[in-house]
Amino acid sequence: LxxxxxxxxxxxxxxxxxxxxxxxxxxxxxxxxxxxxxxxxxxxxxxxxxxxxxxxxxxxxxxxxxxxxxxxxxxxxxxxxxxxxxxxxxxxxxxxxxxxxxxxxxxxxxxxxxxxxxxxxxxxxxxxxxxxxxxxxxxxxxxxxxxxxxxxxxxxxxxxxxxxxxxxxxxxxxxxxxxxxxxxxKTLPLRMDAHCRGAMMVAEFLSGHPGVKSVHYPGLSKDPGHKIASSQMKGFGGMLSFSLGDDQRARRVASGLELFKIAVSLGDPESLIEHPASLSHRQMTAEERMTLGIDPGFLRVSVGLEDPEDLVMDLKRALER
The missing domain is CATH 3.40.640.10 (Type I PLP-dependent aspartate aminotransferase-like (Major domain))
Structure with missing residues (x-):
């Protein structure tokens, strides 16, 4: 491969x-x-x-x-x-x-x-x-x-x-x-195609939501890495991240989702979400995380193989609670 x-x-x-x-x-x-x-x-x-x-x-x-x-x-x-x-x-x-x-x-x-x-x-x-x-x-x-x-x-x-x-x-x-x-x-090409399509729909929804501070996904035309990704990748992948700016709000949104499981892994059939400040990057200081662009309200998402429209509706409900 x-x-x-x-x-x-x-x-x-x-x-x-x-x-x-x-x-x-x-x-x-x-x-x-x-x-x-x-x-x-x-x-x-x-x-x-x-x-x-x-x-x-x-x-x-x-x-x-x-x-x-x-x-x-x-x-x-x-x-x-x-x-x-x-x-x-x-x-x-x-x-x-x-x-x-x-x-x-x-x-x-x-x-x-x-x-x-x-x-x-x-x-x-x-x-x-x-x-x-x-x-x-x-x-x-x-x-x-x-x-x-x-x-x-x-x-x-x-x-x-x-x-x-x-x-x-x-x-x-x-x-x-x-x-x-x-x-x-054996199913990697089929799965990656579905992950890419789902991630694009989720990223587009989040980028247009007034309650979302920023979205990081190379498939979005306004993303800083879009041009390079377009030249060296055949698709933009199933991973994305976004920030809500506030630690407590990010935790509430992640906990309020029904289709996304809270987990630090990725690439599963199920959609996963994690709060790096308290999970994958907790060993770093708050200052170190901010230097990398990981603010307290930062969330990372692994978009799974569910119907993307269902994932968007799940996010919409959690963001509006």
């Missing part, structure tokens, strides 16, 4: 991410990361990589000229550039060709977390990345009933990763979860 030479499976998405980052940092303990990043990956950076002596270069892809600034900070000692696009949870879209260019200038591999887009909508290896990781727990599995992760790249790299971190860290995918994952991937 990713058009890579070989894939190694792991017991979870973080099992895959931690294994490849440890592998790359062994020889060159210097890695660049975007500030907009999944909370679990950020926690691994702060709790493991930095205490282990790895030098971290943070960059902000939302700023003008970010790629030039990043290039100035990189060196031949850089072990990798890591990114996710669209990002979790603020849906920032990163130009992969610019990232690839910056990585190639210093001979560093570009690692892309493609969990949100899936290979159905975006192929990072074709766009210049060297390695792709997935939390297979999410869209690849697609049914909310398994844990898994994958790393895809050149066969020589995956062979070394499998022999070293793949063996020594113990995050091996179980046979049953492997079977569930193979089952889920």
């Amino acid at each position: 990713e058009e890579g030479e070989k894939t190694r499976s792991f017991a979870s998405g973080m099992g895959a991410i931690s294994a490849i980052l440890i592998h790359l940092a062994k020889k060159h303990p210097e890695i660049a990361f975007p500030k907009v990043l999944y909370g679990g990956t950020r926690a691994f950076i702060e709790q493991y990589l930095i205490p282990s002596g790895c030098l971290i270069h943070w960059f902000d892809p939302r700023e003008e000229g970010w790629d030039e600034e990043l290039s100035r900070r990189l060196s031949p000692d850089t072990g990798a550039i890591f990114a996710e696009t669209p990002s979790n949870p603020v849906m920032t879209v990163i130009d992969l060709e610019k990232l690839s260019s910056a990585a190639k200038k210093v001979g560093a591999p570009l690692v892309v977390d493609n969990t949100f887009a899936t290979p159905i909508l975006q192929k990072p290896l074709v766009l210049g990345a060297d390695i792709v990781v997935h939390s297979a727990t999410k869209y690849l599995g697609g049914h909310g009933d398994l844990l898994g992760g994958t790393v895809t790249g050149k066969a020589s790299l995956i062979d070394r990763l499998s022999f070293e971190e793949g063996s020594y860290l113990g995050a091996t995918l179980s046979p049953f979860n492997a079977w569930l994952l193979l089952r889920g991937m």
